[in-house]
Every structure is written in C-alpha cells, then in structure tokens.
Amino acid sequence: MAKRKPKSEGEMTWKDLEIGAIVTEPGNASWYKTGDWRSQRPTYDFKKCIKCALCQIFCPEGCILQNDDGYFEADMYYCKGCGICARECPTGVVTMVEEEE
Amino acid sequence: MAERVGIEVSVAIGDAARLANVDVIAAYPITPQTHIVEHLAELVANGELDAAYIPVESEHSAMSACLGSAAAGARTFTATAGQGLELMHEVLYVASSMRFPVVMTVANRALSSPLSVWGDHSDVMAVRDTGWIQIFTENGQEVVDHVFCAFRIAEDNKVLLPVMIHLDGFHLSHVIEPITFPEQSKVDKFLPPNSYPLPLHPDRPVTMGDFAPPIIYPEAKWAQEVNLRASKETILKCWQEFADIFGHRYSPVESYHGEKAKTLLLTMGSFSETAMTAIDKMRGKGKDVGLVRLRLWRPFPFEEFRRAVAGAETLIVVDRALSFGGPGGPVCSEVKAALYGEAKKPKVVSFVAGIGGRDISPSDFETIVNKGIKISEKGSPNEFEIFGVRE
Numbered sequence: 001m002a003k004r005k006p007k008s009e010g011e012m013t014w015k016d017l018e019i020g021a022i023v024t025e026p027g028n029a030s031w032y033k034t035g036d037w038r039s040q041r042p043t044y045d046f047k048k049c050i051k052c053a054l055c056q057i058f059c060p061e062g063c064i065l066q067n068d069d070g071y072f073e074a075d076m077y078y079c080k081g082c083g084i085c086a087r088e089c090p091t092g093v094v095t096m097v098e099e100e101e
Numbered sequence: 102m103a104e105r106v107g108i109e110v111s112v113a114i115g116d117a118a119r120l121a122n123v124d125v126i127a128a129y130p131i132t133p134q135t136h137i138v139e140h141l142a143e144l145v146a147n148g149e150l151d152a153a154y155i156p157v158e159s160e161h162s163a164m165s166a167c168l169g170s171a172a173a174g175a176r177t178f179t180a181t182a183g184q185g186l187e188l189m190h191e192v193l194y195v196a197s198s199m200r201f202p203v204v205m206t207v208a209n210r211a212l213s214s215p216l217s218v219w220g221d222h223s224d225v226m227a228v229r230d231t232g233w234i235q236i237f238t239e240n241g242q243e244v245v246d247h248v249f250c251a252f253r254i255a256e257d258n259k260v261l262l263p264v265m266i267h268l269d270g271f272h273l274s275h276v277i278e279p280i281t282f283p284e285q286s287k288v289d290k291f292l293p294p295n296s297y298p299l300p301l302h303p304d305r306p307v308t309m310g311d312f313a314p315p316i317i318y319p320e321a322k323w324a325q326e327v328n329l330r331a332s333k334e335t336i337l338k339c340w341q342e343f344a345d346i347f348g349h350r351y352s353p354v355e356s357y358h359g360e361k362a363k364t365l366l367l368t369m370g371s372f373s374e375t376a377m378t379a380i381d382k383m384r385g386k387g388k389d390v391g392l393v394r395l396r397l398w399r400p401f402p403f404e405e406f407r408r409a410v411a412g413a414e415t416l417i418v419v420d421r422a423l424s425f426g427g428p429g430g431p432v433c434s435e436v437k438a439a440l441y442g443e444a445k446k447p448k449v450v451s452f453v454a455g456i457g458g459r460d461i462s463p464s465d466f467e468t469i470v471n472k473g474i475k476i477s478e479k480g481s482p483n484e485f486e487i488f489g490v491r492e
C-alpha cells in the first residue's frame with residue numbers, strides 16, 4: 001500500500017519546510033490526498049462484475065485495487081470521483097452517488 | 102602579495118570571478134555588461150579559468166541555466182544589464198524562491214523606449230521584489246570586493262540566496278581604475294568551497310520547484326521572507342571579516358559628514374562619489390550638509406537607515422529611476438515608508454536625476470541641495486522634482 005503523509009499540509013508551519021520548499025522524500029506524491037476533491041463516490045453491485053479490470057485500467061488515479069474477494073474497488077484516499085470507472089464498466093457494476101456534506 | 106593594477110572595471114570583475122573560482126558562467130552579452138562576460142569567455146577559452154561557460158540564446162535562458170548549475174551545487178556566476186535583467190525577470194523569482202546562491206553583476210542601464218544603452222537604475226527598481234539580496238557599489242574596488250563577499254554571503258548555509266551586485270553602466274563598468282586584487286590563497290581562505298546542502302545527485306533524489314497548493318504556498322513565501330530579512334546578520338558578519346582580512350570596510354548605510362548635518366543628501370551607486378565632491382565644496386563654503394549612501398538595497402536596512410538620518414532636518418533623496426504616476430523616485434518612496442512611523446523625522450524631498458545616462462556634476466548636486474532645502478521650507482505642489490529636464 002502507498003505511503004500516507006505523516007503530517008498534513010494544513011498542519012505544517014513554514015519551519016517544517018525544507019530550504020526552497022525542496023521535497024526530499026522520493027515518491028511522496030502518494031501522500032497527496034486526491035480523495036479531498038471528490039463530490040461523487042463510486043458504489044458497486046459486485047454480482048454483475050466479470051473481473052475484466054477495465055475500470056482499473058481507465059482510472060486516472062490508478063487507485064482501483066482488487067479486494068480480498070478479487071473484486072475491483074477504489075481506494076477512497078485517492079478516488080477523486082471522476083466517474084470514469086462507472087462510464088467504462090461494461091456490465092454496469094459501478095454507480096456514482098453524491099457525497100454527503 | 103596583493104596586486105594593484107590599472108584595469109577596466111568590467112575586466113576586473115571577470116578576474117575577480119576567476120579568483121573566486123567559479124564553476125559555471127551562463128550569460129548572454131548585452132551593453133554595458135558585455136566586457137564582463139567577454140573577458141570571462143576568454144579566460145575559460147584560454148584555459149586560465151577551469152569553468153564551464155554556457156553561451157545561451159537569451160537572458161531568460163542564462164538565468165535558467167544558472168538555476169540548473171546552482172542546483173547541482175556548482176559556484177555559479179552571471180552578469181546582465183537593462184533589458185537583459187527584465188527578460189530574466191520571472192526566473193529571478195525562481196532563483197530566490199528555490200534558494201540558489203547565484204551571484205550576478207548588473208551593469209545598471211536605462212530601459213527602452215526610446216532605446217538607451219546608458220546608465221540609470223530603472224532596471225534595478227523593476228526587480229526590487231524578486232527576493233534577491235541587492236548591493237550597490239560605487240567604484241571598481243567595491244565591485245571586485247563584492248564578488249568575493251557576494252559568494253560568501255550567498256553560499257552561507259544560513260542564507261542560501263542569490264545576490265545582485267549593482268554597478269552603474271558605463272560610468273562604472275567602462276572606466277579604468279586602480280584596483281587591488283587579493284592573493285589567491287587569501288581569497289580561498291575567505292571563500293570556502295560551495296557547500297550547497299541539497300545538490301542534485303542520483304543517490305539522493307529530490308524534487309525542486311514543486312507544485313504548492315494554497316494550503317502551503319503562504320508558508321513557503323513566509324519562509325523566504327524570514328530568511329531574506331535574517332540574511333542581514335550574515336551580510337554584516339561577512340563585511341566585518343572582509344575588513345579584518347582585506348582592510349576595506351562596508352556598511353548597509355554609509356555616511357559622509359552625515360552624522361551631525363542639518364541637511365542630508367541620499368544617493369546610491371557611483372554618483373555617490375560625485376556627490377561627495379559636491380559635499381566637500383559645499384561644506385567648504387560653510388553649508389551644513391552631509392551625504393548618506395545606501396549600499397544594501399535588499400534586505401532594506403531599516404535600523405541603520407533610521408539611525409543615519411535621525412538628526413537631520415531635511416533629507417533630499419536623489420533617485421535614478423522614475424516610478425511612473427507614483428509618489429516619487431522608488432528609493433524615496435521606501436525612505437518615506439521607513440520613516441513614516443518615527444516620532445522625529447526629517448522632511449523628505451524627492452528628486453529624480455541622471456536617468457538614461459545624463460551626467461550629474463558636483464555643481465548639479467549643489468543646485469539639487471539648494472532647491473531641496475527651499476522645497477522643504479516652502480513646500481511644493483509636486484510629488485517629486487525631475488532635475489535638469491528642459492521645459
């Protein structure tokens with residue numbers, strides 16, 4: 001599983017920044033919580049799923065992983081709610097619903 | 102032994118950069134900076150300076166190449182003037198924001214149009230807020246000394262900021278002056294190798310110039326501001342040590358018969374030397390007048406400046422740039438802002454003079470002082486006076 005940020009940007013002070021705001025941890029883009037932007041979330045009717053992995057291939061965040069039962073499910077830390085998985089799924093597994101406030 | 106030679110100031114800057122052991126020079130030639138980079142190109146081509154000289158296609162590229170060089174931890178030098186400095190503009194911010202210790206001499210030049218290759222401070226003032234440390238010099242010796250000081254300040258790990266050394270185009274860049282060059286061993290001792298702490302290296306990958314959403318941008322900018330202000334301490338320490346070793350003393354604000362004078366003139370750059378001649382003449386005639394020269398332009402030396410003018414009744418600021426439609430010369434605006442909160446302060450009079458290379462003679466300075474005193478007594482309907490324009 002990808003690394004999660006130890007301290008969120010909102011908690012960081014100017015003193016926590018490296019000189020010139022240089023980033024010294026390689027690969028820490030995985031800390032970036034793109035799930036923050038979401039206004040809709042994917043829901044699943046796995047009974048219809050044929051495990052074709054098309055949703056995983058099309059997801060622009062690369063955040064769809066196989067769960068313990070082998071179904072393809074979004075990691076909500078990263079899922080930005082774009083709805084592409086719902087559009088591409090050939091069997092209509094995915095339905096986008098509004099995020100509650 | 103230190104060597105004293107008669108030499109063109111631009112060429113002397115190249116020699117100073119050689120003594121400072123620069124690793125990379127990326128520059129584009131522009132009048133009146135040309136002789137500086139021409140001489141450096143020659144030194145590299147002749148094998149007298151072991152450095153990479155990157156001939157680029159524009160000043161924007163010159164500064165961009167400097168960023169890459171500084172990011173790799175190389176001692177990086179460049180020079181420009183006028184339009185060239187303006188073409189660099191956006192990259193100047195990147196250099197200071199990314200905290201790269203680049204050193205640049207700027208042969209100050211007027212801005213187009215009409216086209217003028219001659220000297221004034223329009224180029225400096227347009228890059229005032231780019232976050233660089235900025236130092237004005239008055240003669241060739243000061244420029245040479247500041248090539249060493251600038252690298253020492255810029256590369257200090259407490260500072261890590263780029264430094265601009267301002268010298269007046271032609272009036273200073275193209276004159277031949279007697280200049281003392283220190284011995285290599287002394288320069289090496291004063292200026293240890295660049296120790297930039299996070300140089301690009303495959304073993305230690307970093308991301309420079311990253312994206313910053315609103316949640317972190319103000320923190321990044323505040324860190325930069327705190328750091329630029331704090332750099333004054335290192336600048337003062339560097340000048341002190343330089344004086345101890347090389348005997349030349351520098352301060353953020355320098356006074357010439359200014360301590361007790363009723364009327365003060367404020368200048369920056371090479372025409373401060375002309376102003377000193379004028380002050381001598383006027384004091385000879387019994388006039389109670391002195392001179393204050395602003396050396397450190399950024400970070401602005403608020404305390405030193407307020408102390409230097411505290412006793413005066415009138416302060417006449419002579420700018421070499423216009424702030425169109427504004428309250429006066431750009432330096433004068435800052436001076437007024439610095440004094441606004443003071444209980445006791447001199448009356449400030451703003452003059453703009455010597456733009457586009459127009460000469461200002463000692464007798465012109467006398468006229469400016471006399472006019473300035475009159476304005477401070479009787480007032481003026483104008484925000485500022487432009488000196489010597491035919492009306």
Ligand code: SF4
Pocket residue numbers: 042058059060061062063064074075078079080081082083084085086
């Ligand atoms: S909505 Fe679907 S495609 Fe879009 S980010 Fe979330 S999981 Fe990926």
Ligand code: SF4
Pocket residue numbers: 048049050051052053054055056072088089090091092093094
């Ligand atoms: S695209 Fe639809 S059917 Fe294919 S794996 Fe994803 S959810 Fe299952």
